[in-house]
Amino acid sequence: METNTVISIKNLHKAYKNGASVNQVLKGVDLEIQSGQIIGYIGPNGAGKSTTVKILCGILTDFEGDIKVLGMDLRTQDIEIKKRIGYIPENAALYDTLTPSEYLQFVGELHGMEEGNIRTKIARLLDLFEMKAHANERMNSFSKGMKQKILIISGLIHNPDIIFMDEPLSGLDANAVIIVKRVLQQLAKEGKTIFYSSHIMDVVEKISDRIILIDNGVVLADGSYADLNSESDNESLENLFTKLTGNSGHSETANEIINVFEN
Amino acid sequence: MVNFIIRIIRLFKGLFRLMGVDYKQLESILRVKLTMGNRRGFSTSSKKKDSSNQLLLQTFVYAVLGIFVGTLINSVGHTFTAYVYIFLVIMSMIALMMISEFSVVLIDTRDNAILLPRPINNRTLTVAKILHIAIYLLQLSLSLSIASFVFTIFNYGFAVALFFLFLIFLATLFTLFLTCLFYLGLMRLVNGEKLKDILVYFQIGMAIIFMGAYQLLPRLIEMNDLYNAQLAVEWWTYLIPPAWFAGSIASLTTSVFSTGDILFLALALFAPILGLWIIVKYLSPKFNYRLSQMEAISSKPEKKTIQKGKSVKFVDKLGELLTRNITEKTAFKMIWKMSGRDRKYKQTVFPAFGYVFVLIAVTVLGKHGEAKWENLIESKLYLLFLYLNVMAAFSACLNIIYSDEPKSSWFYKALPIARPGDIIAGSIKAILTKYFAPLHLIIGALIVYFWSYTILPDIFYSLISITVISVFVTASQSKALPFSQEKMSQDSGSNFIKGILIMISAGFLGAIHWGLTFIDYGVLFALPFMFGLQHLSFRYVKKIQWNQIED
Known part of the structure; x- marks a missing residue:
């Protein structure tokens, strides 16, 4: 399978302005991502993970730097790019007074899919995700996991080339987690690129071809798990993460917490 | 209705496409x-379609x-x-x-x-x-x-x-x-x-x-x-948007078009465009x-540190003074803080405080908008003003059980709390002390100003009697813990019942109070009796057991 660069980020900067205060979230990120890869994008809270994903999906438009997705400039060809990407956000952002069928139909229409095709896909996917019985219920009564399943379907329904995911497995039951992991691996085999942002290290460790660690708006480490592992005396991803983000001393903190509880 | 609107929009399909819109x-x-x-606005748990x-x-x-x-x-x-x-x-x-x-x-x-x-x-x-x-x-x-x-x-x-x-x-x-x-x-x-x-x-x-x-x-x-x-047309009339539209229509009714009318018409047509x-x-x-x-900004909130200053100490002291055990005191402090920060609660309850004053103004102004002070001062209308406040007390107490996130109330059951009644009692005390009592004292101060300080016992008597009835009504209406229930709009039936309850209670309490004013020192003598009733009412609430609590 031929691989080529599908995402190219050069010197990406992003700041949030809130009144007089400026919060510089991304401070010069450079990345080249090839097709058919599962990228694990990890980092502590506030590192800039979600901001990167939101910029790449065209949600946040005022950034500095150059971004090319699928060979197209994100600033000028965003609509063409958006036709070929899928986004699965972190918090269950859904119009939850709609039913799954209505919502997925809506998403399909926005992607210009043919109506018959949307309906067939919805029926099949809801069935496979064990959501068929709830197809015509309003989603505001759904559990977090059920909503997450709908979000996953809505991000994949138009068969995108790149899939951006922000904590996609949160709230899912064990079976669904296994299914989604297999789906992602299969999609990557077919040449799709998966940009997977998460806190859950062991999932990232298991499914990612390449791991990018970001902290405080800069990339701290970038490579396959094996590469990162060999550079750091065969440590687990969790330990590596701790070391690189400068947050060592977890055992001491844990001991102190126990002390506080026991006294 | 939705299909009807969409059909109308569809008539302009061509125009939208011309504008570069993907129809x-x-x-x-x-x-x-x-x-x-x-x-x-309809029930979130409804599974019915449309x-x-x-x-x-x-x-x-x-x-x-x-x-x-x-x-x-x-x-x-x-x-x-x-x-x-x-x-x-x-x-x-x-x-x-x-x-x-x-x-x-x-x-x-x-x-x-x-x-x-x-x-x-x-x-x-x-x-x-x-x-x-x-x-x-x-x-x-x-x-x-x-x-x-x-x-x-x-x-x-x-x-x-x-x-x-x-x-x-x-x-x-x-x-x-x-x-x-x-x-x-x-x-x-x-x-x-x-x-x-x-x-x-x-x-x-x-x-x-x-x-x-x-x-x-x-x-x-x-x-x-x-x-x-x-309304005379001055130069500044041209700055008032409603005047543009009114001017345009008025000139059409008379078919006389002065320069001013044409200016109105021009403004009415071009300003909106x-x-x-x-x-x-x-x-x-x-x-x-x-x-x-x-x-993005809201998800990175500025740290809102609540200073543990004088106000917190004041609430602590009040809690100690008004409650009998640690569970009740904790509930008092928690509900005192939460009720002031919960948007939904403020949105439902605060209007009632305003209504009380609107109704007082309505009563003072009478039918033709002329306040007749001489008649007013001689009357016992102050009783009506005091008991109008039942509205604020009930609204504050009855709404404390509702929340947008009722699931967050799981912790009550997870904690080793022997009697949930203590939590309800603490919360009612907090709500009445924080909202009802100050409002009642403001109304009382106005009454003392317009009538006389001799009304003071009436103000305190009404404060206690409204407290008693609020406690009984709250505890008998719904035995639920604070912020633990979801508010359904289908509850309008029970809202109606609540409305009736407010009127009957206010009337009943007012009538007793009015009767007491005919007895020399009647109100003063009844005060200790009311304190006793208040004590009993809270005892009744505190006895609420877990099996009586609504899920």
Whole structure:
């Protein structure tokens, strides 16, 4: 399978302005991502993970730097790019007074899919995700996991080339987690690129071809798990993460917490 | 209703395509947004599909309200003045309703994650958002003006009435422009969470203004004065938007077109169109941008540190003074803090505090808006003023069980609490001390100022007697822990019962109190008895067991 660069980020900067205060979230990120890869994008809270994903999906438009997705400039060809990407956000952002069928139909229409095709896909996917019985219920009564399943379907329904995911497995039951992991691996085999942002290290460790660690708006480490592992005396991803983000001393903190509880 | 609106929009398909809009996407977005609007406000647990028709219901309510507006045409003799009032009322009502009722629809940050990553061009997104708002506004303004339209037909003929509708359309566009400016201004000043807080205060203010206007205006306005009212056209009249539309219609009814009339007409026609152009070109993209930033900023909130200062110590002291055990005291402190921070609670309860004063004003002003102090001072009307406060007490107590996130109340059951009654008692004490008692003392201070200090025992007696009845009613109405229940709008039946309960209780307590005033020192002697009853009422609440608690 031929691989080529599908995402190219050069010197990406992003700041949030809130009144007089400026919060510089991304401070010069450079990345080249090839097709058919599962990228694990990890980092502590506030590192800039979600901001990167939101910029790449065209949600946040005022950034500095150059971004090319699928060979197209994100600033000028965003609509063409958006036709070929899928986004699965972190918090269950859904119009939850709609039913799954209505919502997925809506998403399909926005992607210009043919109506018959949307309906067939919805029926099949809801069935496979064990959501068929709830197809015509309003989603505001759904559990977090059920909503997450709908979000996953809505991000994949138009068969995108790149899939951006922000904590996609949160709230899912064990079976669904296994299914989604297999789906992602299969999609990557077919040449799709998966940009997977998460806190859950062991999932990232298991499914990612390449791991990018970001902290405080800069990339701290970038490579396959094996590469990162060999550079750091065969440590687990969790330990590596701790070391690189400068947050060592977890055992001491844990001991102190126990002390506080026991006294 | 949704299909009907979509069919009308479809008539302009060609025009939208000319504008560079992807019509298919536009229709999808509008259909979904309108369907959601149609389902808004109904039970969230309802699994029925499309059981509601909120849009139609709202149209009907506004049409009925519009009858009052329409009668202005006949009750004001001067045509220009009558239409200034009509446009003023309609424009301010839709602007206020936009801010208070539809801010949830406008500031929907879910759009960021749902619409922005999809291949929708900017023009389609902008037009979809403006159309969505414009549909609501037009629905509001048209239903409000149906009656005025009919009255205009009778008074000036069909042609003028049609022109009136056209002007209503333009006035709506202009109001949309002003509302957009207001939102953008506000969004520049404050971030997401604060914006929501400010909007809640707007809703509270709106509720009080509506109630106040409904009760007070008919008393303050003398019908004869209204009929003879005549607004003179000065240079600054041209700065008042309702005057543009009123001037245009007034000149049409007389068929006399002075330079001033032509200026009115020009302003009425071009200002809304210019406004729309500014919205499409500048405001809407800015609005979308601010909205996309809002979520990101709100999710990184500035640390809000609550200073453990004097006020916290004061609450601690009060808690110690008014409660009997640690569970009750903890509940007291928690509910004291939470009730002041919960938007939903403030939104439901605070208007009742305003209503109390509106009703006092109504009673003082009497039928013709003239306060008769001499009669007032000699009367025992102060009792009515004191017992009107039952409304605030009940509203504050009965709403404390509701929350937008009832699931968060799981911890009550997880904690080793022997008697849930202690929590309920602590919460009622906190609510009454924080909201009802200060309000009662303000009313009391006014009464002492106008009557005499000899009323003081009555003020304290009423304070205690309202406390007693609030405690009994709260505990017997619903045995639920604070912030643990979801509020359903189908509860309107029980709201009605609550209303009746308030009236009966206030009347009953007032009657006993009134009876006591005929006995020398009656109120003073009854005070210890009331304290005893208060003690018993809290004992009754504290005895509530886990098996009596509603899930």
